[in-house]
């Protein structure tokens with residue numbers, strides 16, 4: 097299938113390091129359910145160990161394996177792979193461990209089995225707990241909808257929207273960091289943030305208030321979000337590109353997010369080893385999605401800067417293991433050589449979490465971010481859209497056509513004597529069409545007879561540029577002729593021929 101790549105970041109078992117405690121030992125062997133500790137050996141696992149023994153001449157002994165034995169063997173291999181993944185992750189400074197595949201370990205006392213909590217089977221912090229739960233959740237989802245079942249919906253999905261382009265355009269338009277406004281009902285650190293939670297209504301309010309993009313929580317258990325919320329917002333006519341805010345541990349989630357209408361996904365460096373980030377970023381490229389790669393400390397930032405082609409990095413001011421929020425984190429990570437490298441490569445940095453006031457926004461902007469991701473301070477406002485003006489200390493709402501045209505001198509001059517006002521006032525960006533544009537131009541020609549034809553064309557061209565840029569969320573300087581709709585091109589060309 098075009099665009100659908102197989103994802104396999106785990107190494108083949110043959111490349112796994114040898115664990116000395118896995119060696120067959122009469123009467124005693126390792127039990128994958130018990131971390132690194134030993135347990136009494138069951139007869140079937142001993143058989144598996146025995147089959148893995150090498151003969152004296154070095155050739156492997158192959159013996160027929162029963163169904164239950166092969167299942168156990170698979171579990172052992174899964175566990176070995178998990179151990180290997182943890183080792184690779186730890187070597188990169190990642191503290192979040194993979195979930196032990198077979199659940200809590202068993203302890204045998206006489207004929208009884210006990211499940212006891214220990215270091216190996218208990219999450220050490222909230223992020224690890226979320227990730228372990230995600231493993232179970234994703235494997236269940238994958239069973240219900242395997243990758244192959246996503247093929248058709250993927251082919252039928254409308255093209256993804258330009259997440260980075262929208263952030264850049266907003267930054268250019270307002271001079272402030274482009275806003276990614278978060279649609280989030282609850283979080284582990286804050287509990288329920290908004291009781292009366294209507295994701296579509298909130299998304300529409302954000303768009304109206306001037307958000308460039310939206311971040312929509314997909315996690316059910318800890319954030320009370322869902323993939324269906326993404327889908328509902330996408331289908332509601334909201335035009336802002338959407339970030340699927342999910343804890344991604346498996347490429348399957350990326351394909352699923354794409355189907356549900358996401359334009360971007362989040363990759364958390366505290367969770368994913370470098371190789372996974374590379375693979376997943378590649379999959380994003382194939383699917384036309386943007387990857388927002390999130391870091392929290394210098395080590396993670398250096399790892400991500402070591403990966404080619406990353407264009408969007410989020411600096412989370414919240415420590416996801418302790419919940420501590422410190423906005424100076426953004427500043428620290430952008431100082432010195434790291435900041436230089438980021439500017440050189442044109443990477444857009446997003447300041448994330450704990451932003452409540454215009455001073456907070458100014459602080460992270462000063463530090464070098466060109467975008468911010470804000471949840472709590474907006475979503476808990478009665479009108480989340482109006483919360484945006486409070487956050488920035490000014491109204492950054494998308495200008496309607498009236499505002500766009502008002503910037504054109506000729507429109508201001510002819511305003512009183514023309515019938516433009518009511519026509520334009522009734523139209524909103526994105527909702528007006530060819531007819532309105534043509535009327536604007538005709539009005540300019542008819543009510544400004546004192547102007548030279550070329551002056552009118554110049555002004556008309558300005559109007560058209562503003563309209564086109566506004567309608568298609570483009571930066572006036574950068575859009576190309578190919579992007580100008582066919583009905584507008586001849587009008588702009590009028591000016592070029594003069």
Ligand SMILES: O=C(O)c1ccccc1NCC(=O)[C@H](O)[C@H](O)COP(=O)(O)O
Nearest residue numbers: 283284285286416448449450470471472
């Ligand atoms: O917010 C949490 O409690 C949390 C816990 C564990 C993992 C992630 C968590 N939050 C994700 C985020 O970082 C925020 O949703 C996002 O950056 C917006 O932050 P805020 O503006 O402070 O709501």
